[in-house]
Amino acid sequence: MSQSTTTSKRQPHPRWKRRKDARPGEIVAAALEMFVERGYAATKLADVARRAGVTKGTLYLYFDSKEALFKAVVRETIVPVIAQGEDLARSFTGSAQELLERLVREYWRLVGETALAGIPKLMMAEAATFPELTRFYYEEVVTRGHRLMAGVIERGIKSGEFRPVDVTTAAKLAMSPLMHATVARRAFVSCMPEGFNVEKYLGTHIDLYLHGIAKQ
Amino acid sequence: MSQSTTTSKRQPHPRWKRRKDARPGEIVAAALEMFVERGYAATKLADVARRAGVTKGTLYLYFDSKEALFKAVVRETIVPVIAQGEDLARSFTGSAQELLERLVREYWRLVGETALAGIPKLMMAEAATFPELTRFYYEEVVTRGHRLMAGVIERGIKSGEFRPVDVTTAAKLAMSPLMHATVARRAFVSCMPEGFNVEKYLGTHIDLYLHGIAKQ
DNA sequence: ATTTACTTACTGACCGTTCAGTAACTAAAT
DNA sequence: ATTTAGTTACTGAACGGTCAGTAAGTAAAT
Numbered sequence: 001m002s003q004s005t006t007t008s009k010r011q012p013h014p015r016w017k018r019r020k021d022a023r024p025g026e027i028v029a030a031a032l033e034m035f036v037e038r039g040y041a042a043t044k045l046a047d048v049a050r051r052a053g054v055t056k057g058t059l060y061l062y063f064d065s066k067e068a069l070f071k072a073v074v075r076e077t078i079v080p081v082i083a084q085g086e087d088l089a090r091s092f093t094g095s096a097q098e099l100l101e102r103l104v105r106e107y108w109r110l111v112g113e114t115a116l117a118g119i120p121k122l123m124m125a126e127a128a129t130f131p132e133l134t135r136f137y138y139e140e141v142v143t144r145g146h147r148l149m150a151g152v153i154e155r156g157i158k159s160g161e162f163r164p165v166d167v168t169t170a171a172k173l174a175m176s177p178l179m180h181a182t183v184a185r186r187a188f189v190s191c192m193p194e195g196f197n198v199e200k201y202l203g204t205h206i207d208l209y210l211h212g213i214a215k216q
Numbered sequence: 217m218s219q220s221t222t223t224s225k226r227q228p229h230p231r232w233k234r235r236k237d238a239r240p241g242e243i244v245a246a247a248l249e250m251f252v253e254r255g256y257a258a259t260k261l262a263d264v265a266r267r268a269g270v271t272k273g274t275l276y277l278y279f280d281s282k283e284a285l286f287k288a289v290v291r292e293t294i295v296p297v298i299a300q301g302e303d304l305a306r307s308f309t310g311s312a313q314e315l316l317e318r319l320v321r322e323y324w325r326l327v328g329e330t331a332l333a334g335i336p337k338l339m340m341a342e343a344a345t346f347p348e349l350t351r352f353y354y355e356e357v358v359t360r361g362h363r364l365m366a367g368v369i370e371r372g373i374k375s376g377e378f379r380p381v382d383v384t385t386a387a388k389l390a391m392s393p394l395m396h397a398t399v400a401r402r403a404f405v406s407c408m409p410e411g412f413n414v415e416k417y418l419g420t421h422i423d424l425y426l427h428g429i430a431k432q
Numbered sequence: 433a434t435t436t437a438c439t440t441a442c443t444g445a446c447c448g449t450t451c452a453g454t455a456a457c458t459a460a461a462t
Numbered sequence: 463a464t465t466t467a468g469t470t471a472c473t474g475a476a477c478g479g480t481c482a483g484t485a486a487g488t489a490a491a492t
Binding site for chain 1: 255341396426
């Protein structure tokens with residue numbers, strides 16, 4: 001459209017640009033969307049490439065294989081969120097009840113309603129195919145998440161806010177409605193024309209859970 | 217090795233038998249295991265056939281395509297369980313608390329620790345690939361399950377056992393720890409050498425939930 | 433002898449992977 | 463400033479393995 005202004009004698013629009021630094025991130029982002037949408041096997045690298053604005057060959061300049069790309073997607077996108085949660089818990093000064101509520105809502109804000117929500121679904125679906133990645137995810141995400149929540153509950157028991165329940169199990173039970181909602185919502189969006197009332201779901205979970213664990 | 221017999225004419229053991237009636241069920245059962253283990257795309261029909269004790273060609277005598285087989289697996293295996301739960305709730309005479317506990321444990325006995333546990337995982341993973349099947353599953357399993365649990369909670373509210381919470385949401389929250397455990401347990405068995413303490417998990421869920429929803 | 437449940441051998445499409453070639457960029461030389 | 467020689471990010475076409483689906487042939491049953 002715009003005549004190429006001033007200087008350039010060469011074509012106004014080069015067919016492509018060299019953007020070595022930007023490519024890997026763009027490819028990972030495109031792959032995340034495609035893997036989540038279609039699953040690992042059904043995702044064609046040609047489609048990932050097109051969405052990332054390159055061609056198939058370019059993928060292989062930055063990733064050794066489809067599997068390596070998949071692993072990069074999981075490793076690079078989800079771990080930072082856990083760290084963020086740990087920071088929040090460490091610096092939080094209020095009651096355990098408030099912290100629990102805060103963490104639940106923060107999880108949804110950072111994962112549940114972003115593209116990251118696809119990662120848990122992916123890991124559930126592909127766990128059997130990538131045992132080594134699964135172990136990584138389990139240790140760096142699942143157990144770390146549980147430990148984070150277990151710390152909160154322990155805090156509540158010590159402060160007298162909570163009953164002396166089994167900490168590890170209680171932590172899993174605080175997380176599981178979040179995890180399930182994360183996974184199920186994506187799977188069934190098309191079946192819920194009325195939408196899923198996240199606010200009500202989270203609010204009721206927090207309410208029931210805190211009532212359930214409260215002392216006396 | 218064994219020299220082919222004496223007995224005159226035909227082999228003592230025919231190389232295969234004609235078992236028209238038994239095949240479909242056996243094929244569906246084999247397919248369920250394979251689909252759950254490997255996911256839809258990574259499951260080879262030749263492997264399903266081998267596990268079912270036939271060859272690939274035979275599958276096509278009973279199912280039109282891989283997709284048709286997958287749909288048969290989902291449709292035929294899971295719906296009966298829901299019906300069973302509905303029957304239980306209908307005929308139950310005790311308190312709402314007891315019924316809720318009973319349903320939770322029954323779910324685990326019939327689904328959680330059987331091969332059926334793979335179905336929810338499969339549906340989450342393949343929902344995007346089979347929209348029509350997903351709608352079927354959502355209506356005939358998910359919402360029916362929620363309605364079942366919602367009925368129990370409504371019963372508890374009417375009887376004065378439970379607080380007047382939002383019934384639909386509370387029903388989802390009673391189910392979600394079960395659903396998540398069903399899915400996650402299978403994905404992470406290999407990562408949990410110590411195993412997953414189901415009894416403690418279910419017990420704590422029932423305890424926390426009933427405390428949480430109890431009146432006063 | 434005929435029917436048909438089942439097997440076996442084959443086909444064709446699909447897709448991850450490779451790599452020779454090309455266009456974009458860089459900087460040395462004029 | 464412009465040319466030119468060299469480097470490298472990127473393309474696109476082709477290869478080869480895999481696997482859903484098919485059809486000709488075989489053996490069980492009646």
